[in-house]
Structure formats: C-alpha cells, structure tokens
Amino acid sequence: MTASTTPLPLARRRFVLTALAGTTLPTLGARANPRQVADLIRAVTGATPVQTGKVTLDLPVLVENGNAVAMTITIDAPAGSVRALHVFADGNPLPEVLRLRFGPASGAPRLSTRIRLADSQTVTALAELADGTFWQDRVELLVTLAACLE
Amino acid sequence: MVRxxxxxxxxxxxxxxxxxxxxxxxxxxxxxxxxxxxQAIPREIIHSITCTLGGQEVFQADLFPAISANPFLAFWAVATQSGDLTIRFTDDQGTTQTDSVAIAVV
Structure with missing residues (x-):
C-alpha cells in the first residue's frame, strides 16, 4: 500500500510544478517585478525607512510611445544636500533606469531625461539626502506603445 | 567619436x-x-557620464538600457569662477569621450 501511494503525490507535485513553471517563469524572465524593485531599494537604503515626499517625479500618466518618455525629477532640498538619485521601473526587462550622484558644483537637485518603458508599470524615484534620509515618489502609468519590441 | x-x-x-x-x-x-x-542584438550603451565644472563634479551618472536612444540630460550647475564644463562618458566598448564648453563668470 505504501509503495503505491507515495508515487502519486510526487507525480502530482511534479505536475503542479511544471504547470506553475509554464505560467510564471516566462513572464519573470521578460519583465522585472515590484519585488525586484523593492529588493533594489533595500540594497540602497539598508535598514533606513523610505519616506514619501520631497521628491517629485514628473511623468505622463498616459504614454503613447514608450521609446522616449520625458521624465523630470525635482527634489525639494537645497543644492548640495542631495547625495544620490535612483530611478527604477518595475515593468521593464531590467528594473534599473538611472543612478546619479550629485557633486559640489551641482546647482539644483533637478534632472530631466528621456526613458524607455516596456509596459504599463510603476516608476519609482528614490533620493538619498546628505542627512541620511531617503525619500521617494512613484508614478503609475499606462503605456500604449511599448519600447524594446522592435 | 559621437556627436x-x-x-x-x-x-x-x-x-x-x-x-x-x-x-x-x-x-x-x-x-x-x-x-x-x-539573433539578439548585443547591448551597446553609454553606461557612465561624469560632468565637471572647473574641475569640480556636477554629477556622476550610471545609465542603464532604459535610457532612450540619443540620451538627453538636463541638469543644473553652479560656478564660482570661470572654467570648463566638461562631459566625459564611457560606452560598452570601453571608449571614453570628453567634450567641454567654456563658462565665464561675470
């Protein structure tokens, strides 16, 4: 009896695992996910809590073309008081977008650039201030024509 | 050399x-x-840009493939004396290029 009952659950387990692998693994390979972004943020901040505010992430909510999306980040802090800026996109193949360190000749903690967005997703801007605090802003946006496809 | x-x-x-x-x-x-x-087209991006003004750093940025083609960056700088605003960037082939403009303090 024991010999005939044990193979069945194992086979079922294998079936469930392969079924899961078929559904979730290809999407994991193609796109980043919010957990990866959370891990990246934790790698930057360590144990320090991240607060919302001070950072303004300016992105269109509806993006027609994901190949070049104008992005402006303004940090409400005096020049010289912002150590670093990170941008993450949780729906891109690679979640990191930009990492920037402000130097002593920086005139204002403000940056504009153009980014690629592969899908409708949430973009996070994280700023590290000289006093050791972390501030973030998030924008959830809709992309109608995705980048990286052709 | 790129423009x-x-x-x-x-x-x-x-x-x-x-x-x-x-x-x-x-x-x-x-x-x-x-x-x-x-066939996969190999990655070829500018991954690092440093901007200095009169030898002092304005910013140092690491770029990832999520930056659009023909990267555009707008940022703010401040000068205490005349000097060169220098942009130095490195691509995936290891080529480093430097460009600068003169800024005069009046």
Missing amino acids: VLINAPKQVRAGQAFEVKLLINHPMESGQRRDTFG
Missing part, C-alpha cells in the same frame, strides 16, 4: 545656478532586441 551637443550659457553669475542641456548622438542599443534573423 555631442552641450547647451549652456556662455556667461553666468557667480553662485547663481544655471541649466545645462546635454544631447549625445548614440543608439543606446538595449540588448533586448532581436534582428530580422532572430
């Missing part, structure tokens, strides 16, 4: 912040695309 446009005021006041716009002519191939034969 670089640096748009900055020629004359600035000491201690007054001014905006600099930078445009680099570069495909920023993300490494995520495939050609018509289904």
Whole structure:
C-alpha cells in the first residue's frame, strides 16, 4: 500500500510544478517585478525607512510611445544636500533606469531625461539626502506603445 | 567619436545656478532586441557620464538600457569662477569621450 501511494503525490507535485513553471517563469524572465524593485531599494537604503515626499517625479500618466518618455525629477532640498538619485521601473526587462550622484558644483537637485518603458508599470524615484534620509515618489502609468519590441 | 551637443550659457553669475542641456548622438542599443534573423542584438550603451565644472563634479551618472536612444540630460550647475564644463562618458566598448564648453563668470 505504501509503495503505491507515495508515487502519486510526487507525480502530482511534479505536475503542479511544471504547470506553475509554464505560467510564471516566462513572464519573470521578460519583465522585472515590484519585488525586484523593492529588493533594489533595500540594497540602497539598508535598514533606513523610505519616506514619501520631497521628491517629485514628473511623468505622463498616459504614454503613447514608450521609446522616449520625458521624465523630470525635482527634489525639494537645497543644492548640495542631495547625495544620490535612483530611478527604477518595475515593468521593464531590467528594473534599473538611472543612478546619479550629485557633486559640489551641482546647482539644483533637478534632472530631466528621456526613458524607455516596456509596459504599463510603476516608476519609482528614490533620493538619498546628505542627512541620511531617503525619500521617494512613484508614478503609475499606462503605456500604449511599448519600447524594446522592435 | 559621437556627436555631442552641450547647451549652456556662455556667461553666468557667480553662485547663481544655471541649466545645462546635454544631447549625445548614440543608439543606446538595449540588448533586448532581436534582428530580422532572430539573433539578439548585443547591448551597446553609454553606461557612465561624469560632468565637471572647473574641475569640480556636477554629477556622476550610471545609465542603464532604459535610457532612450540619443540620451538627453538636463541638469543644473553652479560656478564660482570661470572654467570648463566638461562631459566625459564611457560606452560598452570601453571608449571614453570628453567634450567641454567654456563658462565665464561675470
């Protein structure tokens, strides 16, 4: 009896695992996910809590073309008081977008650039201030024509 | 050599912040695309940019494939004395290029 009952659950387990692998693994390979972004943020901040505010992430909510999306980040802090800026996109193949360190000749903690967005997703801007605090802003946006496809 | 446009005021006041716009002519191939034969197109991006003004750092940025082709960066700098605004960037082939414009403090 024991010999005939044990193979069945194992086979079922294998079936469930392969079924899961078929559904979730290809999407994991193609796109980043919010957990990866959370891990990246934790790698930057360590144990320090991240607060919302001070950072303004300016992105269109509806993006027609994901190949070049104008992005402006303004940090409400005096020049010289912002150590670093990170941008993450949780729906891109690679979640990191930009990492920037402000130097002593920086005139204002403000940056504009153009980014690629592969899908409708949430973009996070994280700023590290000289006093050791972390501030973030998030924008959830809709992309109608995705980048990286052709 | 790639074409670089640096748009900055020629004359600035000491201690007054001014905006600099930078445009680099570069495909920023993300490494995520495939050609018509289904072969992956290798990644070829500018991954690092450093900007200095009179030897002092304005910013140092690490770029990832999510930066659009022909990367555009607009940022703010401040000068205390006349000097060169220098942009130095490195691509995936290890080529480093330096471009600069003179900024005069009046």
